[in-house]
Amino acid sequence: MFHVKHGGFDVVVIGGGHAGTEAAAAASRMGARTALVTFQKDDLGVMSCNPAIGGLGKGHLVREIDAMDGLMGRVADRAGIQFRLLNRRKGPAVQGPRAQADRRLYRAAMSEEVLALPGLAVVVGEVVDIVPAGQLSFRVILADGSEVAARTVVLTTGTFLRGTVHIGDRSFTAGRMGAQPSNRLADRLRGFDLPFGRLKTGTPPRLDGRTIAWDQLEMQPGDDEPVMFSFLSKAPVARQISCGITHTNPATHEIIEENLARSAMYGGRIAGVGPRYCPSIEDKVVRFADKNAHQVFLEPEGLDDHTVYPNGISTSLPEDVQVRYVRTMKGLERVDILQPGYAIEYDYVDPRSLDSRLSLMSCPGFFLAGQINGTTGYEEAAAQGLVAGLNAAAMAADRDQVAFSRAESYIGVMIDDLVTRGVTEPYRMFTSRAEFRLTLRADNADQRLTPMAIDLGVVSDRRRTAFEEKMEKLNAARVVLRETRFSPSELSALGVEVNKDGPRRSAYELLSFPDVTLPALTSLAASLDQIEPVIGEQLEREALYANYLDRQAQDIDALRREERTVIPRDFDYLGMSGLSKELQSKLVFHKPETLAQAGKIDGMTPAALALILAKLRQSRRKSA
Numbered sequence: 001m002f003h004v005k006h007g008g009f010d011v012v013v014i015g016g017g018h019a020g021t022e023a024a025a026a027a028s029r030m031g032a033r034t035a036l037v038t039f040q041k042d043d044l045g046v047m048s049c050n051p052a053i054g055g056l057g058k059g060h061l062v063r064e065i066d067a068m069d070g071l072m073g074r075v076a077d078r079a080g081i082q083f084r085l086l087n088r089r090k091g092p093a094v095q096g097p098r099a100q101a102d103r104r105l106y107r108a109a110m111s112e113e114v115l116a117l118p119g120l121a122v123v124v125g126e127v128v129d130i131v132p133a134g135q136l137s138f139r140v141i142l143a144d145g146s147e148v149a150a151r152t153v154v155l156t157t158g159t160f161l162r163g164t165v166h167i168g169d170r171s172f173t174a175g176r177m178g179a180q181p182s183n184r185l186a187d188r189l190r191g192f193d194l195p196f197g198r199l200k201t202g203t204p205p206r207l208d209g210r211t212i213a214w215d216q217l218e219m220q221p222g223d224d225e226p227v228m229f230s231f232l233s234k235a236p237v238a239r240q241i242s243c244g245i246t247h248t249n250p251a252t253h254e255i256i257e258e259n260l261a262r263s264a265m266y267g268g269r270i271a272g273v274g275p276r277y278c279p280s281i282e283d284k285v286v287r288f289a290d291k292n293a294h295q296v297f298l299e300p301e302g303l304d305d306h307t308v309y310p311n312g313i314s315t316s317l318p319e320d321v322q323v324r325y326v327r328t329m330k331g332l333e334r335v336d337i338l339q340p341g342y343a344i345e346y347d348y349v350d351p352r353s354l355d356s357r358l359s360l361m362s363c364p365g366f367f368l369a370g371q372i373n374g375t376t377g378y379e380e381a382a383a384q385g386l387v388a389g390l391n392a393a394a395m396a397a398d399r400d401q402v403a404f405s406r407a408e409s410y411i412g413v414m415i416d417d418l419v420t421r422g423v424t425e426p427y428r429m430f431t432s433r434a435e436f437r438l439t440l441r442a443d444n445a446d447q448r449l450t451p452m453a454i455d456l457g458v459v460s461d462r463r464r465t466a467f468e469e470k471m472e473k474l475n476a477a478r479v480v481l482r483e484t485r486f487s488p489s490e491l492s493a494l495g496v497e498v499n500k501d502g503p504r505r506s507a508y509e510l511l512s513f514p515d516v517t518l519p520a521l522t523s524l525a526a527s528l529d530q531i532e533p534v535i536g537e538q539l540e541r542e543a544l545y546a547n548y549l550d551r552q553a554q555d556i557d558a559l560r561r562e563e564r565t566v567i568p569r570d571f572d573y574l575g576m577s578g579l580s581k582e583l584q585s586k587l588v589f590h591k592p593e594t595l596a597q598a599g600k601i602d603g604m605t606p607a608a609l610a611l612i613l614a615k616l617r618q619s620r621r622k623s624a
Contacts, residue, residue: 009032012140016038020156021036022382030397030456031119036114051309052299053080057433058429059229060096063231069453070382077228077229079102084097126143151396158372159371161189162182165342166265169318175346192362203341206301208308209298219243219245238303246330248328248329257285278428281314347372352590355593356597369389409448473535480507480530512547566594577611578611
């Protein structure tokens, strides 16, 4: 056991899940002396719910974490046993990479990455108290009485704060199945006078794959050309597998309907709000009563693991009911359940009590990341861990804040949503949340964020070299595409209909046309043959949206101008003529850092923003 009485660390991260590991890694890359406190050393990066990473919106977050040289993308690539690019038939802006992962391989790869971090100590124990000991000074107390001293603290408790598991009418305290909750720490946090709430999430029963009739099921393989998460990865490492597909049916729904009163949620035993976009099977049957079937993906949890995760049937029904309804589905008639599905209810902190660094406004240097902030999902947690870890290290070293703009990243969209709007249900990332999603594509995350990471000094030499080489090739290829021009007659031979008297058009311009590809243009101009296929594919995606990006760039510039209008923490809203009492109280509560954040407060009007801006300018003139 680590025991520290004097001195200590720049950053102490509490919790070794997806938020905690990413926070510790980010702080370490910033050069901070970092400690990661976890219940068990073997639990680093454990996948407590579904064995998958990425998806729509979520895949964008993983790419952005990787662009900052974070861990999740590289680890997912090492553990991935099936890779699929979702929305492949739609535009690149809404495509999302996803990987089915081997739980054991993921945990092993994450542990290897974390334990290799320079300046990081892993402390095994339960945190029971966090004591502010002065400006940027904290004492982290463990259950055995030992202490770890820190300048800043990042708390990532997941579902462990007063966690309660519900299976039908049976309830018991747990952080997740088989793990004790953090009740003593939850009680201590009440002393910080934070705005707490309760949320819930759920998980399906785990099935024994040896008792599934796979030969009766439709099988879904991965992509023939896998799309990886990390910009440094070239191809999968692990053996690739297929997933099975089955469906619920009227018999399934009948059993569920007959037993709704025995569900923990529908029986009134759960007060927390669940994720609307990831409903339980009880929710689906009730809310979509007109549907006779719901698709269920049977996802193996590992190459050497018989456990199967039936994605789509999370539940809080009693175990005997789970057995009955699962066995009504094709291929599952004789299936055995290895672990029942359950709902878990836990405490979270209203994220509007945080600033955009994810530091508590009432206690600078105390950062929160992950599900404690009202989010759901590994990817959302890891992205918050990245933000909190970078900023905790920056604050400890008296460096400038590391800010993520919603104009430049999905990470910025999420942080801004959380700290300005709060949550009414577990927050999940979607591409629809981003105003500038044509620019914020998964494929260009490195171009958007890696320069920022290089400036911060948080990237490896390998990543920096790879990025700089890629940018040289992209820039050179753009020049070739813009200088190579085609006449209307040449384009007509390709089947491209343009005005015969029109001007010659550049290859870059033509790539925005439907069905025009770089290989087709190369057949007419040998100069294009020098462009590498992977670089060409990137520029095809970029050119596709080129006609729309000028207008979006103007919108982004306008947003940046707003974001740069900083509101002092001690700005006096009370008594402002023309500002309603309601808005005054909301502004005092939220303490927006910028005019852009103030504009997102519920009930805010353009006239009210104009009043605030006028007072800001007046204050500047007086102080000048």
